[in-house]
Amino acid sequence: MPFIPHTEEDVAGMLAVIGAGSIDELFDEIPASLAIAGLPAMGAGLSEAQITRLMLDRAAADGRPLCFIGAGAYDHYIPAAVWELATRGEFYSAYTPYQAEASQGTLQLIYEFQSMMAGLTGLDVANASMYDGATAFAEACLMAVRANRKSRSRRVLTTRALSPVFRAVACGMLAGQGIELVELPLAAGRTDTGALAGLSGGDFAALAIQQPGFLGTLEAVDELTDWAHAQGMLVIGVCNPLLLALLEAPGSWGSAGADIACGEGQPLGIPLSSGGPYFGYLTCRQALVRQMPGRIVGRTLDVDGRPGFTLTLQAREQHIRRSRATSNICTNQGLMVTAATIFMSLLGAEGLRRVAAQCHANTRSLVQALTALPGVSLAFGPYCHEAVLRFDRPVAPLLAGLSAAGILGGHDLSADYPELGHALLVCATETRSADDIQAYARTLASLLAHRA
Amino acid sequence: MPFIPHTEEDVAGMLAVIGAGSIDELFDEIPASLAIAGLPAMGAGLSEAQITRLMLDRAAADGRPLCFIGAGAYDHYIPAAVWELATRGEFYSAYTPYQAEASQGTLQLIYEFQSMMAGLTGLDVANASMYDGATAFAEACLMAVRANRKSRSRRVLTTRALSPVFRAVACGMLAGQGIELVELPLAAGRTDTGALAGLSGGDFAALAIQQPGFLGTLEAVDELTDWAHAQGMLVIGVCNPLLLALLEAPGSWGSAGADIACGEGQPLGIPLSSGGPYFGYLTCRQALVRQMPGRIVGRTLDVDGRPGFTLTLQAREQHIRRSRATSNICTNQGLMVTAATIFMSLLGAEGLRRVAAQCHANTRSLVQALTALPGVSLAFGPYCHEAVLRFDRPVAPLLAGLSAAGILGGHDLSADYPELGHALLVCATETRSADDIQAYARTLASLLAHRA
Amino acid sequence: MLPEPVIFEHSRPGRRAPSHAPAAMADLAGLPAAALRRSPPPLPEVSELQVVRHYTRLSQLNFSIDTHFYPLGSCTMKYNPRAANRLAMLPGFLGRHPLGPEEHGQGFLACLYELQEMLKGVTGMTGVSLTPMAGAQGEYAGVAMIRAWHEARGDTARRVIIVPDAAHGTNPATATMCGYEVREIPTDARGDVDLEALRAAVGPDTAGIMLTNPSTLGVFERRIGELAAIVHGAGGLLYYDGANLNAILGRALPATMGFDVVHINLHKTFSTPHGGGGPGAGVVAANARLEPHLPVPIVGLRDGRYAWLTRQERPASIGRLSAFMGNAGILLRAYVYMRMLGAEGMRRVSGHATLNANYLMVRLRGAGFDLAFPQRRASHEFIVTLKGIARETGVTAMDFAKALLDRGFHAPTTYFPLLVPECLLIEPTETESREELDRFIDALVDIRDLARRNAAEVKEAPRTMPVRRLDDVRAAREPDLTWQGRPHPAAR
Amino acid sequence: MLPEPVIFEHSRPGRRAPSHAPAAMADLAGLPAAALRRSPPPLPEVSELQVVRHYTRLSQLNFSIDTHFYPLGSCTMKYNPRAANRLAMLPGFLGRHPLGPEEHGQGFLACLYELQEMLKGVTGMTGVSLTPMAGAQGEYAGVAMIRAWHEARGDTARRVIIVPDAAHGTNPATATMCGYEVREIPTDARGDVDLEALRAAVGPDTAGIMLTNPSTLGVFERRIGELAAIVHGAGGLLYYDGANLNAILGRALPATMGFDVVHINLHKTFSTPHGGGGPGAGVVAANARLEPHLPVPIVGLRDGRYAWLTRQERPASIGRLSAFMGNAGILLRAYVYMRMLGAEGMRRVSGHATLNANYLMVRLRGAGFDLAFPQRRASHEFIVTLKGIARETGVTAMDFAKALLDRGFHAPTTYFPLLVPECLLIEPTETESREELDRFIDALVDIRDLARRNAAEVKEAPRTMPVRRLDDVRAAREPDLTWQGRPHPAAR
Ligand SMILES: Cc1ncc(COP(=O)(O)O)c(C=O)c1O
Ligand SMILES: Cc1ncc(COP(=O)(O)O)c(C=O)c1O
Numbered sequence A, B: 001m002p003f004i005p006h007t008e009e010d011v012a013g014m015l016a017v018i019g020a021g022s023i024d025e026l027f028d029e030i031p032a033s034l035a036i037a038g039l040p041a042m043g044a045g046l047s048e049a050q051i052t053r054l055m056l057d058r059a060a061a062d063g064r065p066l067c068f069i070g071a072g073a074y075d076h077y078i079p080a081a082v083w084e085l086a087t088r089g090e091f092y093s094a095y096t097p098y099q100a101e102a103s104q105g106t107l108q109l110i111y112e113f114q115s116m117m118a119g120l121t122g123l124d125v126a127n128a129s130m131y132d133g134a135t136a137f138a139e140a141c142l143m144a145v146r147a148n149r150k151s152r153s154r155r156v157l158t159t160r161a162l163s164p165v166f167r168a169v170a171c172g173m174l175a176g177q178g179i180e181l182v183e184l185p186l187a188a189g190r191t192d193t194g195a196l197a198g199l200s201g202g203d204f205a206a207l208a209i210q211q212p213g214f215l216g217t218l219e220a221v222d223e224l225t226d227w228a229h230a231q232g233m234l235v236i237g238v239c240n241p242l243l244l245a246l247l248e249a250p251g252s253w254g255s256a257g258a259d260i261a262c263g264e265g266q267p268l269g270i271p272l273s274s275g276g277p278y279f280g281y282l283t284c285r286q287a288l289v290r291q292m293p294g295r296i297v298g299r300t301l302d303v304d305g306r307p308g309f310t311l312t313l314q315a316r317e318q319h320i321r322r323s324r325a326t327s328n329i330c331t332n333q334g335l336m337v338t339a340a341t342i343f344m345s346l347l348g349a350e351g352l353r354r355v356a357a358q359c360h361a362n363t364r365s366l367v368q369a370l371t372a373l374p375g376v377s378l379a380f381g382p383y384c385h386e387a388v389l390r391f392d393r394p395v396a397p398l399l400a401g402l403s404a405a406g407i408l409g410g411h412d413l414s415a416d417y418p419e420l421g422h423a424l425l426v427c428a429t430e431t432r433s434a435d436d437i438q439a440y441a442r443t444l445a446s447l448l449a450h451r452a
Numbered sequence C, D: 001m002l003p004e005p006v007i008f009e010h011s012r013p014g015r016r017a018p019s020h021a022p023a024a025m026a027d028l029a030g031l032p033a034a035a036l037r038r039s040p041p042p043l044p045e046v047s048e049l050q051v052v053r054h055y056t057r058l059s060q061l062n063f064s065i066d067t068h069f070y071p072l073g074s075c076t077m078k079y080n081p082r083a084a085n086r087l088a089m090l091p092g093f094l095g096r097h098p099l100g101p102e103e104h105g106q107g108f109l110a111c112l113y114e115l116q117e118m119l120k121g122v123t124g125m126t127g128v129s130l131t132p133m134a135g136a137q138g139e140y141a142g143v144a145m146i147r148a149w150h151e152a153r154g155d156t157a158r159r160v161i162i163v164p165d166a167a168h169g170t171n172p173a174t175a176t177m178c179g180y181e182v183r184e185i186p187t188d189a190r191g192d193v194d195l196e197a198l199r200a201a202v203g204p205d206t207a208g209i210m211l212t213n214p215s216t217l218g219v220f221e222r223r224i225g226e227l228a229a230i231v232h233g234a235g236g237l238l239y240y241d242g243a244n245l246n247a248i249l250g251r252a253l254p255a256t257m258g259f260d261v262v263h264i265n266l267h268k269t270f271s272t273p274h275g276g277g278g279p280g281a282g283v284v285a286a287n288a289r290l291e292p293h294l295p296v297p298i299v300g301l302r303d304g305r306y307a308w309l310t311r312q313e314r315p316a317s318i319g320r321l322s323a324f325m326g327n328a329g330i331l332l333r334a335y336v337y338m339r340m341l342g343a344e345g346m347r348r349v350s351g352h353a354t355l356n357a358n359y360l361m362v363r364l365r366g367a368g369f370d371l372a373f374p375q376r377r378a379s380h381e382f383i384v385t386l387k388g389i390a391r392e393t394g395v396t397a398m399d400f401a402k403a404l405l406d407r408g409f410h411a412p413t414t415y416f417p418l419l420v421p422e423c424l425l426i427e428p429t430e431t432e433s434r435e436e437l438d439r440f441i442d443a444l445v446d447i448r449d450l451a452r453r454n455a456a457e458v459k460e461a462p463r464t465m466p467v468r469r470l471d472d473v474r475a476a477r478e479p480d481l482t483w484q485g486r487p488h489p490a491a492r
Helices: A008-018 A048-061 A080-086 A104-121 A133-147 A164-175 A193-199 A221-230 A286-291 A318-324 A334-371 A396-404 A434-450 B008-018 B048-061 B080-086 B104-121 B133-147 B164-175 B193-199 B221-230 B286-291 B318-324 B334-371 B395-404 B434-450 C048-060 C082-088 C106-123 C135-152 C170-177 C195-201 C224-233 C242-247 C328-366 C387-393 C397-406 C434-453 C455-459 C472-477 D048-060 D082-088 D106-123 D135-152 D170-177 D195-201 D224-233 D242-247 D328-366 D387-393 D397-406 D434-453 D455-459 D472-477
Strands: A155-159 A180-184 A206-211 A234-239 A260-264 A280-284 A297-301 A307-311 A376-378 A387-391 A423-426 B155-159 B180-184 B206-211 B234-239 B260-264 B280-284 B297-301 B307-311 B376-378 B387-391 B423-426 C127-129 C160-164 C181-185 C206-211 C237-241 C261-263 C284-286 C298-302 C305-309 C382-385 C423-426 D127-129 D160-164 D181-185 D206-211 D237-241 D261-263 D284-286 D298-302 D305-309 D382-385 D423-426
Touching: A008 C328, A008 C434, A048 C082, A048 C106, A048 C328, A080 A334, A080 C048, A080 D082, A104 A280, A104 A297, A104 A307, A104 A334, A104 C048, A133 A155, A133 A164, A133 A206, A133 A234, A133 A260, A133 A280, A133 A286, A164 A180, A180 A193, A193 A221, A206 A221, A221 A234, A280 A286, A297 C472, A318 C170, A334 A376, A334 A387, A334 A423, A334 A434, A334 C048, A396 A434, B008 D328, B008 D434, B048 D082, B048 D106, B048 D328, B080 B334, B080 C082, B080 D048, B104 B280, B104 B297, B104 B307, B104 B334, B104 D048, B133 B155, B133 B164, B133 B206, B133 B234, B133 B260, B133 B280, B133 B286, B164 B180, B180 B193, B193 B221, B206 B221, B221 B234, B280 B286, B297 D472, B318 D170, B334 B376, B334 B387, B334 B423, B334 B434, B334 D048, B395 B423, B395 B434, C082 C328, C106 C127, C106 C284, C106 C298, C106 C305, C106 C328, C127 C298, C135 C170, C135 C206, C135 C237, C135 C242, C135 C261, C135 C284, C160 C170, C170 C181, C170 C206, C181 C195, C195 C224, C206 C224, C224 C237, C237 C242, C242 C328, C328 C382, C328 C423, C328 C434, C387 C434, C397 C423, C397 C434, C397 C455, C434 C455, D082 D328, D106 D127, D106 D284, D106 D298, D106 D305, D106 D328, D127 D298, D135 D170, D135 D206, D135 D237, D135 D242, D135 D261, D135 D284, D160 D170, D170 D181, D170 D206, D181 D195, D195 D224, D206 D224, D224 D237, D237 D242, D242 D328, D328 D382, D328 D423, D328 D434, D387 D434, D397 D423, D397 D434, D397 D455, D434 D455
Parallel strands: A155 A180, A155 A206, A206 A234, A234 A260, B155 B180, B155 B206, B206 B234, B234 B260, C160 C181, C160 C206, C206 C237, C237 C261, D160 D181, D160 D206, D206 D237, D237 D261
Antiparallel strands: A260 A280, A297 A307, A376 A387, A387 A423, B260 B280, B297 B307, B376 B387, B387 B423, C127 C284, C261 C284, C298 C305, C382 C423, D127 D284, D261 D284, D298 D305, D382 D423
């Protein structure tokens, strides 16, 4: 049988030691009424060669369209070393590093990861990952509500520039604990700072600001941060970590800096992979660390006084504090953190900055190429690395036409932002060449002409 | 610069230590007349992302045709674990294990490999690989000439069933040392044992027998071996090592067994990869080991009496014996041996046997399906896992038609075996399904019909 | 093994691995200067070789399935097939954007659809959602569905989730995340839930119970039918924590035991890798009652093609749990594994996992170790209690764990479940050989004998690891959580 | 690190890893019983996990570039880019049959064609063949071409190949393989070829000379022009052993030095992996004189498409050196590397390799080590001789090598070239950082100081490796070359 080492002799010998007549007999505590004979619907097992052929065919069937979608997941180049190292058996097949002495590789790596994420976000401490950006955002809100002892409010203020899926996931997770998300409106694609006055004095535990916003626009983060702090709120920065090589770190927003940062780690070396596994990151000021969910690694000393690494501050966690834990998270996205740490080491600050700048420049080229077409205009700016285009007609049929030509033209905003009209969110990462952009523009031009 | 860690400060500091003004100055012993300014024709370096896109496109451009060619290289399934392990940095980026204490991984693995190859071929000892099957064959001939002290002949007898490329490579390598290959003729695709009588008493150092022969047919190995031994020749068996799970080992041919075995190791877990890297294996009786070319690993003890592994019998090799070495080989095909050892461990004798049997059965199905078509017949048998088909018309245009339909129909024998007429060598490994075989037959049928 | 510095210690200002970024800095036109970062983030500046060497060396400091027997109870550390890794990482799968249209995803969706069907089969449930990203999120989904069901019926008084004292910490923590109160009930001396206490605990405030069966005590809850009747009778629902499904695969179905909803840790039973802490997948399956509340998206069929079903088609869903659709790459690995096993292979998983556990248990009992539940069959795991040895020699379960590391074995789970003192929860899994189990028994006996001869020596363990025993108290009291540019101030 | 048994020790009769073979044994109809094997080969019977664990553990016993500084002289152990590995192993490249038609290989052939062009550029030669599978086979090709050239001119009296005493062992061995006599000439005190001796050695029997420049002594042969004139003047040809090309990449061309034919070890200069002993690639390049004799196949253009040129197009070729076309996968890795470097990157390779070598050399001299050629620049490598220390303390080059292992460094090449007593041939390569070199210097100084204080302790090294010093004499006297079913009879 696949993966089972027992010979017939092994089985017979072991049963004899146990004093059982058969393997089935070992299940004699299962009441007969519950016992089943097997799972015939599962069919016959496939050999590795058979499943390989099946999967090769299926992967090939999906084609490799040219992708101009961003909207929270980005097609960046991932150096070969990243996954060749991350999938080494010693990383890939280890458990959570509970036995510290036998897990120094993973533990030191997480310590390095925490250091890098703290540095990128300009905050003091980081945890060892959340499931993804959306749940990291929800946990950041829960954390802020717990941490803001002054306000004790169960409302968190956010903006319409926040990712709609982050909002949806967080709403669900917060609702269980009776916490509400309130949304600031947009004006010209950016959070309407004019609306702040009306909310002053309103009781919120925190303000969450996404920079750049889901629509690619740059927010007035300094003004928003200072306003929120003046209201006694904590500030949560939601950021694409790659862009933090270019954009101001949340820890430096306004005069005091954000208190918590979180976001989707996928741009740091994680393949698109249909949406996962990715990882969420979460960093905060030192003072909030005991409200942090998830695992944290610390450096300490061994009995000989040599440095080593271990899971620490575990009293926050479910396996110790149980129903009073900061979160229920246990298994996180460890291997993605491994990849991201290697990715950041290879790229360095300068490499990340260049990638981010190239994404921005490519998106600018794309916007120029597409807005040169009749009926296509830029909705608003300034944008960074993604932009909203406005069309003179519905976007869906155009996207279908592009898809048929092997081009994924962007993310249709009509469901989430109906107020924007026929709007499309586009993105050209550093991996899209000038030729790719021309191919998009050419195909779109002919679609527009045909269906004019 | 790619792969160079030096900062500007490093370079300046190091030059200061050296007492040189620039890196260029370090080349001041190169006469000015020879110094060049650079290699402008090399162009600008590509980033990893750029070369990746180029290579993805080129690999994709070559398509993935359905392959029914064998002729010395076989499309077997390779378990994922094989190359995930073999490309681990510690195997991949190590040198030849000259420092034994720091290379026990590679050394123990080679010892295991030697054991497996000796077991498969039924002989006593193996070396750590030759470049490929063809050079292994040439080295086997050289070895036999050196080893056969009785005959001292500089002629080796072989048969027309030997791979034509093995013969071509060996002829070249033997000619330099004044050694000649003489060929026994075929009758109905097999070595004509009737021709032996005429050669009895002829002075040859060895007889080389390929089993199965290049044309897929099974040779009278027992009779040939006994005859050669009676003539004072050594016997060299040339075998596909995968098929040795099914066919009698050369060490057991005839009443005394072959003295040397060699062949192409590619079927043991090595990808087709356009022809290389593969590896040649070479095994022999204990008595001949000091005539063996190439590296050999032995088990010994360390100063504490614990077992360990080391390169041994190095007095045969070029780095010790220089112009009187058994061969000039130095770098061999180490990583391929690593993969093959893992492959053999995963498959085991039973797994290899099943793969070999399935290849035979699939080729039989293929022969049945194709010979059902008009103008196609089986040339001869019994065959093992490849077979020769005879056509009523030239094969090349048919192969071109098949290729255009994404099918590689086999190896055209007209150049190497003109005496066979319109003959095609076909092979269906265990990876070819019944559907694949039907696809071949269908396409061929329509080609035959169209061009009838 | 020489110690490996922190990656920042390899860094030098201006050092680069330049093939990984564009050759030049692009023009930042259009970006307002005020939004730009004033000083670069303090990331390491290292060469590609330094990165490769550093992380290769770090990896070698780990124990893992690929290097060591890892009998960590409740974690199902079995062999992770390399084929699953390779096939899930085919460029076609890795390159697919989550918002890519379904016509560019039929191959991928086919795998997920079939995975859903197989998971229905192994649980006996009628609906499955693949979206939860780990066990705890699967629990969250399950409890949120229970809540949605009560709320949909207007039954808003149910604010308590019952949890046995043996439960994994995620269970009570999840109940809290969902806004429930937790009521703990005890285990009886034979390892079963105390049904009298349960009867006393249920009532009109009971939303449901969270249970795993076999429990984390390594025994099968035999009166599960009666237990289910008590909870259902009180108007509550039953949630099955499927972390231990490896024990009953193809032997019994959570649905017929009376459970309404179940999560499965694919990273346990279905052998996707643990990755040093994740990612996993905690898919959730439900019976007809709860199926409408399953989280979205779910893969369905529309006009004969695979399609994502979202809130539109599933208005009663508890909604999304992740930005996209969950840990797709992990789901593909589980799919490959399940297809390779087939019906027979799956049943052998539980059979041989149970064989290994019972063999180990019987032999350890024979060697004089105390079992927590000596009169019971082991499921796929079982508990040894070292209370007696600890009292006799002062050598604790923790000491045993560290001494095992020196002997080339990862330690079993220690001090969990909390109710068994000085416990080792031992789960060998089906992929270990009898010889490996025998060596493990020898090691435990060896440590026990050494404890009696020379307890201090056991307490010195580990001695062969990259570090010796670490000071956890210092770690928590003086948190050193990020690199501040210098070695540990107190290091020798 | 616990010792790892031989794979056969994990074997049990009937154990299987069955997902790797067809589920059942196919029918053998048509195979004569007499041809079948009577008893199965004695291969191990192990599970997939056992295989993965065993070979993962074995791998960890190795030093390698990916784990350690590896300054092995004459071997150019530089970083092997992981991108080259990934791209050469794309399924499209791996799956291509060597006899597949050219129309299904244009992408692959394009890479090889461009590689040929680039190799012409770095050597200054007019023709290239990629087929030799390692350096020694490249040498074989080169010498066979020299022979073919003489023979084509009817000049059959030339039966001697001249080789300096510093040459690598493959040079004289190759000459013998090609049927030549070897005539060795000495090196002068400054590390150059003794030109007087050369003048005396050449004559009408001279077929050619085999040379590497810089030589294996780590110095550039300055009078190469004069040397070439002597050999050419006598009617001989010059063969360039390109194993040390890393030293002059983009700085000088073998062709303008006067060489007629050159091989290049792509596994050295162009950073394809050494794989624990191979495979490499020993491509050969020739000037117009020898180009017609290059081995086949060669990639050419035919009707605007890439095509294989064989004997038909190249009738004067020395023929085939391998069954197919050589180590294609290695060639692809070198292609990727060269494209990533580009013109500037290639020149920096030699620049920084030479910088590292000279820095190390100057600092070691400063620390009191004796250099073999103190008055010379180092090329990309240089020689330290420990004769003085050995005489003083009894600690030999071998002892230094073993003591380096304990300090986390692979040893340099020892006892080669043969003419320098107690030598270390040290080649740091360009991919190592200054810090790494500094640590290496510290280690050598530390060992030297220890040798003076306590020579016996150095002779105890290594102490931290999986085994201690091995008994090579026993290995050769009592060869134990294959597993005979039992542990080493004399093992403790
Ligand atoms: C019994 C049990 N339940 C739940 C969980 C939580 O699963 P996860 O770690 O995937 O969140 C675990 C994990 O260890 C477990 O053992
Ligand atoms: C100077 C020199 N020449 C030739 C060779 C032989 O090359 P290969 O090992 O690739 O056959 C080597 C390899 O070490 C070498 O250093």
